[in-house]
Amino acid sequence: MKNGHDFLIITNNPLVERCLGEYYSVEMFEEASYRDILVKVRDLVYASHTLYTHPLSGSVKPNETPYKSVVVSKVPHTFDPGEAEIIAYCIEAFDKFKPRGITLTDPVKRDFQLIDYTLICGAVDFDAAAGLSKIK
Amino acid sequence: MKLELGFIEIKDIQFSNECKVENGTLFVDAEAVKAFVYEDDDVKAYVKSACFDIAKPGESVRITPVKDVIEPRVKVEGPGGQFPGVIAKVDTVGSGRTHVLRGMAIVTAGKIVGFQEGIIDMSGPGAEYTPFSKLNNLVMVCEPVEGVHQHDYERAVRIAGLRAATFVGELGRNVTPDEVQSFETYGIKEGIEKFPTLPRVAYVHMLQSQGLLHDTYVYGVDAKRTLTTILYPTETMDGAIISGNCVSACDKNTTYHHQNNPVVADLFEQHGKTLNYVCNIITNENVYLADKQRSSDWSAKLCRLLDLDGVIVSQEGFGNPDTDLIMNTKKIEQMGVKTTIITDEYAGQDGKSQSLADADPLADAVVTGGNANEVIVLPPMEKVIGTLNYVDVIAGGHAGSLREDGSIEAELQVITGATNEMGFNRLSAR
Amino acid sequence: MSYRVVHYINQFFANIGGEEMAHVAPELREGFVGPGLAFNQSWKGEAEIVATVVCGDSHFAEHEKEAQEQILAWVKELNPDLFIAGPAFNAGRYGYACATIANAVKEQLGIKVLTGMYEENPGADLKDKILIVPTANSAAGMRKAAPAMAKLALKLMKGEKLGASCEDNYMPNGIRVNFFEKERGSKRAVKMLLNKLADKPFVTEYPMPSFDRVAPNPAVKDLSKATIALCTSGGIVPKGNPDHIESSSASHYGEYSIAGVEALCEATHETAHGGYDPVYANADANRVLPVDVMREFEREGKIGKLHDLFYTTVGNGTAVASAKKFAAEYAQKLLQAGVNAVIMTST
Amino acid sequence: MVKEIERAGIPVVHMCTVTPISMTVGANRIVPTIAIPHPLGNPALSKEDEYALRKKLVTRALEALSTEVEDQTIFEV
Numbered sequence: 001m002k003n004g005h006d007f008l009i010i011t012n013n014p015l016v017e018r019c020l021g022e023y024y025s026v027e028m029f030e031e032a033s034y035r036d037i038l039v040k041v042r043d044l045v046y047a048s049h050t051l052y053t054h055p056l057s058g059s060v061k062p063n064e065t066p067y068k069s070v071v072v073s074k075v076p077h078t079f080d081p082g083e084a085e086i087i088a089y090c091i092e093a094f095d096k097f098k099p100r101g102i103t104l105t106d107p108v109k110r111d112f113q114l115i116d117y118t119l120i121c122g123a124v125d126f127d128a129a130a131g132l133s134k135i136k
Numbered sequence: 137m138k139l140e141l142g143f144i145e146i147k148d149i150q151f152s153n154e155c156k157v158e159n160g161t162l163f164v165d166a167e168a169v170k171a172f173v174y175e176d177d178d179v180k181a182y183v184k185s186a187c188f189d190i191a192k193p194g195e196s197v198r199i200t201p202v203k204d205v206i207e208p209r210v211k212v213e214g215p216g217g218q219f220p221g222v223i224a225k226v227d228t229v230g231s232g233r234t235h236v237l238r239g240m241a242i243v244t245a246g247k248i249v250g251f252q253e254g255i256i257d258m259s260g261p262g263a264e265y266t267p268f269s270k271l272n273n274l275v276m277v278c279e280p281v282e283g284v285h286q287h288d289y290e291r292a293v294r295i296a297g298l299r300a301a302t303f304v305g306e307l308g309r310n311v312t313p314d315e316v317q318s319f320e321t322y323g324i325k326e327g328i329e330k331f332p333t334l335p336r337v338a339y340v341h342m343l344q345s346q347g348l349l350h351d352t353y354v355y356g357v358d359a360k361r362t363l364t365t366i367l368y369p370t371e372t373m374d375g376a377i378i379s380g381n382c383v384s385a386c387d388k389n390t391t392y393h394h395q396n397n398p399v400v401a402d403l404f405e406q407h408g409k410t411l412n413y414v415c416n417i418i419t420n421e422n423v424y425l426a427d428k429q430r431s432s433d434w435s436a437k438l439c440r441l442l443d444l445d446g447v448i449v450s451q452e453g454f455g456n457p458d459t460d461l462i463m464n465t466k467k468i469e470q471m472g473v474k475t476t477i478i479t480d481e482y483a484g485q486d487g488k489s490q491s492l493a494d495a496d497p498l499a500d501a502v503v504t505g506g507n508a509n510e511v512i513v514l515p516p517m518e519k520v521i522g523t524l525n526y527v528d529v530i531a532g533g534h535a536g537s538l539r540e541d542g543s544i545e546a547e548l549q550v551i552t553g554a555t556n557e558m559g560f561n562r563l564s565a566r
Numbered sequence: 567m568s569y570r571v572v573h574y575i576n577q578f579f580a581n582i583g584g585e586e587m588a589h590v591a592p593e594l595r596e597g598f599v600g601p602g603l604a605f606n607q608s609w610k611g612e613a614e615i616v617a618t619v620v621c622g623d624s625h626f627a628e629h630e631k632e633a634q635e636q637i638l639a640w641v642k643e644l645n646p647d648l649f650i651a652g653p654a655f656n657a658g659r660y661g662y663a664c665a666t667i668a669n670a671v672k673e674q675l676g677i678k679v680l681t682g683m684y685e686e687n688p689g690a691d692l693k694d695k696i697l698i699v700p701t702a703n704s705a706a707g708m709r710k711a712a713p714a715m716a717k718l719a720l721k722l723m724k725g726e727k728l729g730a731s732c733e734d735n736y737m738p739n740g741i742r743v744n745f746f747e748k749e750r751g752s753k754r755a756v757k758m759l760l761n762k763l764a765d766k767p768f769v770t771e772y773p774m775p776s777f778d779r780v781a782p783n784p785a786v787k788d789l790s791k792a793t794i795a796l797c798t799s800g801g802i803v804p805k806g807n808p809d810h811i812e813s814s815s816a817s818h819y820g821e822y823s824i825a826g827v828e829a830l831c832e833a834t835h836e837t838a839h840g841g842y843d844p845v846y847a848n849a850d851a852n853r854v855l856p857v858d859v860m861r862e863f864e865r866e867g868k869i870g871k872l873h874d875l876f877y878t879t880v881g882n883g884t885a886v887a888s889a890k891k892f893a894a895e896y897a898q899k900l901l902q903a904g905v906n907a908v909i910m911t912s913t
Numbered sequence: 914m915v916k917e918i919e920r921a922g923i924p925v926v927h928m929c930t931v932t933p934i935s936m937t938v939g940a941n942r943i944v945p946t947i948a949i950p951h952p953l954g955n956p957a958l959s960k961e962d963e964y965a966l967r968k969k970l971v972t973r974a975l976e977a978l979s980t981e982v983e984d985q986t987i988f989e990v
Contacts, residue, residue: 043949046930046931046949052426053423053424054424054425054428055456056455056456057346057347057423057455057456058350058383058455058456059344059350059381059383059387059453059454059455059457060251060383060531061454061455061531061532061549062455064251064529071424079931079933081931081934081937083425084931084933084934085934085937086425086459086494088934089459089493089494089495090455090493092489092490092493093455093482093490093493095489096484096489096490097482097484098485098534100533101534101535101536102528102529102535103535104529105250107250108249108250108251108529110250111250111251111286112251114249115249115348115383118287118347119346119348119350121347122347122348122360122422122423123347123422123423123424124424128287128347128348129285129287132285264746335760335763337759337763398750398751398752398753399752399756402750402752402755402756403756405756406756406760411756445763446759446762446763447759448752448756448759450755474759474762474763476758476759476762477755478751478752478755479772481772483742486741487741487742487743488740488741488742488891490775491742491772492772495774496774497774499774500770501758501759501762501768501770502770502771502773502774503752503755503758503771504751504771504772506744507742507743507744510744548744556751558751558752559750559751559753560750560751561750562746562748562749562750562751563744563745563746563747563751564730564744564745564746564747564754565730565742565743565744565771565772566730566731566732566738566742566743566745566771779916780919780920780941781919782919782941782981782983783919783923783924784924784981785979785982786978786979789975789978789979794975797918799914843950845950846950846951846954846956847950847951850954850956852953852954852967853951853953853954853956854952854953854954856953856967856970856971858964858967859964859968859971862968863971863975868975879914893914893915893916893917893918894920897917897920897921897923898921900918900921900923905923906923906924907923907924907925908918908923908924908925908926909926909928909971909974909978910914910918910925910926910927910940911946911952911953912927912928912929912930912934912935912952913930
């Protein structure tokens, strides 16, 4: 597990909040879309927060999953144009996918939550399975 | 290190009550394969059922959702065995002799998660896009036991596929190959002495390593936990790298892709003629930005340390690997080592969007595997192995993708291997 | 029945004369003239040039609007299956005329168009808008250019699906199209690398975007005579966001009048931007689009005029935003409106 | 976006808070601004002071437009 004192997880994924809330600062935006999360992260990066994880984590396409979690720093450090560029590219990448007009069933939603959760766990070196076993 | 591959051409597969390879036909007893697959504890615990079917080129068959594709092989001489660190013990592979059942594959199929993707059509327009339509496929459709965790189940199915391939590969042990080829790269000094005038070239092989359903294993080690390192190209050819990646069907590298890595093959073809093929550098694609930074720093450092003149860089997957690709390329170029990179594109359905999620002017030599967003229509097939239940939900599908007559309108990304980023296919875009 | 084509050429290719005759006004001739013969021959009766427009290059450049109107009227009347212009090779003004008139025919009449020229011809700037066949840099290349253009022209008239630029031989137009190469990707990569290592030419299959720098335009000489426009990527819109510029995904841009508006205020304008905290911009939109200050400068005579329209985009507000194409579009409007300089604000 | 306007032949000044982004997008004349939510204002100031601040920034933008540049240039305020 990486030292997460400076981690702030920006997410709309309830599973991340439930499993990781105890260990990291999690800011949960229940109503936010995938894109909203990217935009929130962008604004934080603009405000000199460090971007710790790549916002397009996972090969699950942005119009496929509604869930997104990104780790940034709790407090501003120094503005990094490289990070600003990454998040900008991510928003652009998001926009090129067409909405699919699908209503996801609950099991599929849970699977997408799980994938997003495990990706973030991998990034911060957190034992995903252990986190899951605690909530069940 | 020198590896001999003995190719046994498989032209047909038939179910039988015995298991053997005879005159280019694989006779296989499904129950025997299944019994061997089920000797593994994880498979026993998590896989409720495994059913076998056969799909041949030209048949009106659709296989979906596809998890992995694996070529059956067997080590007949020299150290190690198939899939070291996973099935065989962890001994170093890449030397001696390995028999390959060429022209066939084991395909694992069935749901892992609710958006399980990957379509292989054995005929029709879709077949043009996937290399696996040209193979005789022994398909194993798996079902999970109730309530199993997805990560446990993914591992179980991964192992099940590798075990099935191991079992079938073993049938080639005592068969005389139709063709034998040998492959050898040399130590640093030896290589320079042998080919003093040829440019020193390596292959920077990026491995998907982001997490559940996004992993690759090297000698059984999760690539996410590796530092950029060096392999003999023959190790890759001999099963050192396997796929645990189930996401982004069109540009994920299946185990078959790793075993038959086309960059390795095409560099070997020029080895000693126009270039000196030095080694493979494997590097990961992690989510954590500092990991990306470190891994790409190490790729560049190793390129310099090995005094390379040029490298080919291939990537895997959609989105953030573009950042790794560009970081690698930029840093390697800045070391004075020339790069050519292989990627695919997400340029939108209309082809007008920016294709990659990152860019740099130093990436001036790019080979593309095509636009994964391009829309195709796949006609109905007479037989479906697996299930069409997920077609609307998978990446590239949309509400109504699966039409009433069984045809599918979706983006190219639904097809397994369609826009492979190792350059496995002829598909491209301009 | 064969397809009907209208051809556009300049005074030189119509055998009227060189530079000294470049002033001739557009005329319409029946059938083919000059290089049109080569097209007709290539089409072998499947298509035919029914009329040829001849126009002097200088005339087109100096009287673009009139010339264009006249030519459009003729083409509209003739209603051909295709409008073909050139090839212009490296002739700059001719290339510009070919591309411009072809674009106008396409945009305003909805007729299929095609032209051809050398890749460095200034007319090739329009390659993202109209199909342009690359040619040699001098008329000596006619023997190759005419059949190449004729082939693509026929494909267009038949309504066949356009292949990738390298397959159907047109300049890359920013639209990526899949096709099958002869060799697999890894082999192409090895070849490309070997060429690169040997310092031989190679062509990337995907040119990296957005690294083309555009050189700065000359400074505004006299601000007091200049018309200056305001543009923003901060999503300032009239109150109520009448065009529904989306706060998250910008699919279009807004064009709004500020004629007679002294300053923006809470009652009249707001931001549609979904990203940053919108409170400040909603309370006082001048904080994003400084209409109030610009009006003062206009009154003082510090600037000539504040342009009556402002342009707004939203959403990305990001670096390499796809809003690019919107900007390209409204930049043309600004140009036509005689705007001399732009202040672009970003949030 | 600025680049497209520049490409059309119109000189353009980019007023932007995150100037590295402005550099990335290829703006040639850049004026740094106050903050992302209010580039040309500061709600902490009085109305008059805020207007004066905005006037100063726009004045700088006009100076940028009437200054010949050869390369990407940041006009500090």
